[in-house]
Amino acid sequence: MNETERSPQGFEEQLLRDLSAHVAQRAEVVSVARPARRRSLFPRGWRLAGAFGLAVTVTAGALAAQTMGVGDHPPPSASASEIFHLAADAARQQPELTARPDQYVFTESLATIRDLPDSGPYQTIRNQLWQSAGGVAHTQRRYRPEADPNGWSELTVLRMSDAADPEKDLDAFPPPAYHGDLPSxxxxxxxxxxxxxxxxxxxxxxxxxxxxxxxxxxxxxxRSMVRGDYVPPRALAALFEVLAREPGAVVISGDVVDAAGRHGVAIRMPGVIGGNEDLLFDRDTHVFLGTRSSVVRNGKESLFAAVALLRIAIVDRPGQLP
Known part of the structure; x- marks a missing residue:
């Protein structure tokens, strides 16, 4: 039995853990379970429509492409393990970024998400995040509806909060966002x-x-490290090599479109109860594109959220763009 099956709060929490590094959040929604070495990925206050009042609807054609399931098209020619090995090769070709502890990991992503896992309108949000490379400052972020190029929010500080008392902010900074010491x-x-x-x-x-x-x-x-923060190329390649060993992963047949409209191939990961989690890679280069999560109700699969990683860079201060 895996960790999802043991959690009585179920599939929605698993989905939110998967998306927390990218999906727009309110200032108070980042939380930690306890002051320990592990990193908390579950945000509270997850209903984004209530938090931001955004209502950007995905077109029916894009949604149909994103919710494509197994068996819709002929089987792919490569296995999940082979795709991960190709993704590892692609990762090794990426330029390595270096960061001082006082700098920031800048991440820009595009997220399509609905208010509830299996109902409600979809929203598309462009999210920019500045995380402390050395874990010596609070994370800051801003966001806007994708349909409104001038609709950026103010730069907001994301503070850690106490899981035992969600209304209490902690003085502790989040863990380092730059993982230069990971084994390769x-x-x-x-x-x-x-x-x-x-x-x-x-x-x-x-x-x-x-x-x-x-x-x-x-x-x-x-998987959590692939989705968030910055991992140097050789260590990222090693992460994909590790994931190539995970039993139960399958390649989704047919063409897949990510939240940014890029065509790719999706690997469906095992161990999710009540829905599915996919990692997306560029169909030609096998560079990691992002994630998507779906729910299954009465045998019907529907997209809950899709997150496309657009760019990542090292900058000197929050608000600075590469």
């Missing part, structure tokens, strides 16, 4: 991931020992 050997990295699991912010009463001791936990941590 897949075997060594896999051991590292087992020793440094991502914080799932489990509900009270959950069997933490069983969850974090599960063999699948290392792969869950690997």
């Amino acid at each position: 050997d897949p075997d060594t990295l896999l051991r590292y991931l087992r020793e440094h699991p991502v914080d799932l912010h489990l509900p009270e009463g959950a069997d933490e020992e069983a969850v974090y001791g599960d063999e699948s936990m290392a792969y869950t941590t690997a």
Whole structure:
């Protein structure tokens, strides 16, 4: 049994953990389960329409492309493991960024999400995030509706909050967003991931020992690192090599379109209850594009959220663009 099955709060929390590095959030929605080495990825206050009052609807054609399921087209020629190995090769070709502890990891993404997992209108949000490279400052961000180029919000500080008292802000800074010390050997990295699991912010009463001791936990941590922060090319390649070993991943047949309209190939990851989680890669170059999550109700699959990573860079201060 994996960590999702053990959480009584279910599939919606798993989806939000997957999206938290990219989806627009209010200033108070970043939380930590406890002052520990693990990183909390579950934000509270997740209903984005209530937070921002945005209502940008995805066209029917784009939504149909994004919610394409298994079996709609002939099977792909490459396996999930082969795609991950190709993604590792692509990662090694990327230029390496270096950062001082006082600098920031800038990330820009495009997120299409609906207010509720299986109902409500879709919103498309462009999100810009400035995370402290060395974990010595608070994260800052701004966002706008994709349909409004001049609709940027003010730059906002995202503070950590106490899971035991959600209304209480903590003085602690988030973990470093620049992972220059990650092992670049897949075997060594896999051991590292087992020793440094991502914080799932489990509900009270959950069997933490069983969850974090599960063999699948290392792969869950690997996925979270692929989606957020900055991982140097060789270490990113090692993460994809690790994910190539995860049993149960399958390639979605047919063409896939990400939240930014880019065509790619999707790998459906195992272990999600009540829906599906896909990692998207460029169909030709196999560069990582982003993620999408869907829910399954009464045998019907519908898109819940899709996040496209547009660019990542190192800058000197919040608000600065590369």
